[in-house]
Amino acid sequence: SRHERLALAHLALDGLSLGDAFGDTFFGRPANPDAIRARIDARELANAPWPYTDDTQMALSLVAVLRDKGYVDQDELAASFAAHYEPGRKYGASMHGLLRGIQQGHPWREGATSQFEGQGSYGNGAAMRVAPLGAFFADQLDTVVEQATLSAEVTHAHPEAIAGAIAIAAATALAWQLRQDGLLPSRTEFIDLILPFLPESQVRNKARRARDISETTSVEAVAAMLGSGYAISAPDTVPFVLWCAGEGLGNYTEALWLTIRGMGDMDTTCAMVGGIVALSCPEPALPTTWLATREPLPTWVK
Ligand code: F2R
Secondary structure, three states: OHHHHHHHHHHHHHHHHHHHHHHHOOOOOOOOHHHHHHHHHOOOOOOOOEOOOHHHHHHHHHHHHHHHHOOOOHHHHHHHHHHOOOHHHOOOHHHHHHHHHHHOOOOHHHHHHHHHHHOOOOEOHHHHOOHHHHHHOOOOHHHHHHHHHHHHHOOOOOHHHHHHHHHHHHHHHHHHHHHHOOOOOOHHHHHHHHHHHOOOOHHHHHHHHHHHOOOOOOHHHHHHHHOOOOOOEOOOOHHHHHHHHHHHOOOHHHHHHHHHOOOOOHHHHHHHHHHHHHOOOOOOOOOHHHHHHEOOOOHHHO
16 A cells, blocks of 8 residues: 555665765764774764765655655656755755756756756766665566656766666665565675666676675775765766675664775765665664664655
């Protein structure tokens, strides 16, 4: 039922926003990887509150549109992104102009397709917000692919950004399906299930590499091999996220501690991994003490 779908979308939203807020507490600190690694080794959490960023802010709109419409109404989604645009949430550079343009009445499609001299954005912003959509349509993978594409197009017209969104949404849906079946696959098996849904792209090629990396490889080496989002692009972020999610299925906090070791775009890698892995965990999926430290989500998405 719509009610059950929405409950799954909210679980993914909590997993995503908690990952986003957790990751952001490591991000932008003095650029000293050793200090960050020492905190990770000591499992040292930042003091409350943990503010969330653009990843969550845009995911809230997606959940609100799914709640109200039951599908991705692109005009509604664009309007919601613009209505809830908060410039201080650390959006990707091109989003400011795009969302201000929509606020001023410019058509979203024109804005999205004209980004970067007509290429469209291949940033990771379409993938970072999409896990709740994968959860909402978790029992229908073809619909996940179609609706993830529609949700991406509103801001990210580049095929790589769309492939990234499909990958994260499909991973979330599959995480839920596998849990329903009582299965906890290996990372290799998990990524193998995602690959058939991905269009030909760098994201897919690198996801295949993520599937095939040997079991003894450290997360730091994987981040160096695949990229962990320093370029904040979909191909530089999503394959690493699939590797981390595949390794961390069934254990939310360990999945995030693993992901954070990869450094890079930490709020966004953790948001994506958190959204996926939340759907794979036994209840309660998320640590209540961590949830209590995250900035509360606004009431308009309830
Ligand atoms: N690191 C950020 N945001 C920057 C924070 C700036 C500032 N310090 C602040 O505090 O406000 N994280 C956020 O950005 C990522 C999501 O980005 P999104 O939504 O995809 O944005 P954008 O600008 O479209 O793409 C990101 C960058 O990718 C490069 N790029 C994309 N398409 C390109 C193309 N066709 N050609 C060339 N370059 C392209 C550009 O550098 C874009 O700015 C998330 O990590 C989010 O948390």
